[in-house]
Amino acid sequence: MTSVDTQHRADEPPSGREEVARRLLESSATLSYDPATEVDWETPLDVGCHGASPEWSTLYGTSYWAEMAEEQRRELTRQEAASVASTGIWFEMILQQMILRDFYAKDPTDPAFQWALTEIADECRHSIMFARGAEKLRAPAYRPRRLVVEAGRVFKAVAVGEAAYAAILVAEEVLDVMQRDWMRDERVAPFVRTINNIHVVEESRHMKFAREETRERLKGAGRLRRQFNALVVAIASYVIVGSMVNRGVYANAGLDAKRAIPLAKANEHHKSMMRSSCAGLMEFLGSAGLLTKPATWFYQRANLI
Numbered sequence: 456m457t458s459v460d461t462q463h464r465a466d467e468p469p470s471g472r473e474e475v476a477r478r479l480l481e482s483s484a485t486l487s488y489d490p491a492t493e494v495d496w497e498t499p500l501d502v503g504c505h506g507a508s509p510e511w512s513t514l515y516g517t518s519y520w521a522e523m524a525e526e527q528r529r530e531l532t533r534q535e536a537a538s539v540a541s542t543g544i545w546f547e548m549i550l551q552q553m554i555l556r557d558f559y560a561k562d563p564t565d566p567a568f569q570w571a572l573t574e575i576a577d578e579c580r581h582s583i584m585f586a587r588g589a590e591k592l593r594a595p596a597y598r599p600r601r602l603v604v605e606a607g608r609v610f611k612a613v614a615v616g617e618a619a620y621a622a623i624l625v626a627e628e629v630l631d632v633m634q635r636d637w638m639r640d641e642r643v644a645p646f647v648r649t650i651n652n653i654h655v656v657e658e659s660r661h662m663k664f665a666r667e668e669t670r671e672r673l674k675g676a677g678r679l680r681r682q683f684n685a686l687v688v689a690i691a692s693y694v695i696v697g698s699m700v701n702r703g704v705y706a707n708a709g710l711d712a713k714r715a716i717p718l719a720k721a722n723e724h725h726k727s728m729m730r731s732s733c734a735g736l737m738e739f740l741g742s743a744g745l746l747t748k749p750a751t752w753f754y755q756r757a758n759l760i
Contacts, residue, residue, distance in 0.1 A: 475667045476566035479660045483573050488653045490584035495646045496591065502526070504644035506533030506592050508636045513700050516724035519715055527709060534704035536637075536647060537594030539630070540585035542699045545599055546626050547578045547585075549611040553619045570664060577657050588650050597701040603694055610691060616672035618684040621745055622691040624665040625736060627658050629696060629759070632732035666739060673743055681744045688740075689750035693757040696729070726758040733759040 505528075512532050514520045520528065558571045589597075598604065614622065631654075637643050638651035673681070705715035719725070737760050740746045746754075754760040 472667060472671050473566050475663065476570040479570050479664060480566060480573060482660055483570075483577075483657075487577070487657060490580055490587075490650070490653055493653060494584065494587075494649050496587060498646070500591055500593065501644055502529065504647075505529050505640070505642045506536030506647055507539070507633070507643060508532075508640045509642065511535075511633055511636065511725075511728060513719035513722060513725050514715060515722070517718045517722055519710070519718050523710075531704065531708040531710065533592045533644075534594050534708045535700050537589035537592045538597040538701040538704050539633070539699050540589045540650075541594075541597040541701070542599065542695070543630060544582045544585050545604075545607065545698075546695055547582050549607050550623050550626075551575050551578050552611045553614055553623070557615070557619065567668075574661050574664065577661065581654055581657070584650055584653065588647060591646065592644075595703070595707065597703060599698040599701075603698050606694060614687070614691075616684070617669050617676070617743075617745070618687045618691075620665045620668040620672065621684070621688040621740065621743070622695075624662060624669060624739075625688065625692040625759075626695050627662050627665065628736040629699075629729070629733060631655060631658055631662065669743055669745075673745075676744075682747055682749075685740075685745040685747040685750040686753075688745060689753035692759065693753045696757045696759065729758040730760060 509515055509528060509532055512520070512528070512535060514523075514531065523531070554571050554575055558568050561568050563569070599607070610622075634651040634655050638648045638655060640648070643651075676684075700719070702712065702716055705712040705719075733754075737746060737754065740750075751760060
C-alpha cells in the first residue's frame, strides 16, 4: 500500500541528501565484505609481525622504545592494536544506538533511512570482526575506564543532530587515517591488514554520510546552538581519543607500566602523528562552524590540532 507522503516523495526530484544516501546504498551493494570469510581466522598468529605500524605506537621514538627488543616492540603494537579495536567496538555500539534513535519511526522509504540501517549492519559486522581480531592478537578485553563508560551511556542517550553525527565523524576519521597506514604496511600481520582494509573501505561511506548529516542538521542553526554543540563534540572527541590505548597494554606487553605511561603521554612523535592525521577533519569542522575557541582547547588537549 502506497501512502500519500510516499507518493509525494516519488513525484519530487531527490534532494542532495537523498541522492547521497542512494549513492551510498549502491556502493554498499557493489563493494562490501563478509569478515567471516574474507579474514584468515584459521592461520595461527605470526609473532614475527606487528599489530600496527610501529610508527603509530605510543612509545615509538622514546628512550624506552630504543631499549626494547624487536620482539617486545611487536608485542606492544599487537596489544595497542587490540586496544584500539576494543575502543572501536565500544564506540560503534554508541554509534548504532544514536542512529537507531535518530531514525526511529521515520519514513522507511527515505533512502537515508535505508542507508542508516545499512550502516548499522556494517557496524555489527565490524564489531564482531574487531572482537575476533583482538582475540587472535592474544589480548584481553580492553575497556574504557568506568567513568568513560558511564559518560558514553549518557552521551548516546542525549546526543542528537549534528552533535551525534559530528562525534561519529571524529571517531571514524581518526581511526581511518591510522588504519590506512596499517593496511599497507607489510610488517603488520596479514589478517590485521585485511581487517583494516575492510574497515577503511566500508567506513569511507559512513564518513560521507556523517558529513552530509552534520551539514544538513546545521542548516539554519543559530550561533548559540553551534557554540554548544561544538563544545559537546570536542569533549566527546577528547574522551574517545584518550580511550583508544588502554594503560594496561604496557604491562601486558611485558613493560614497566610506571615508566611507560608517562613517556607515552609526553611522546611528541605520537602527538604529531595524531595532529597530522586530523588536518582534513579540523578543516571540515571549521567550515561547519564547529571549531570554536572552547572546542579548539579540547582538540589541542587531545592532540588533534
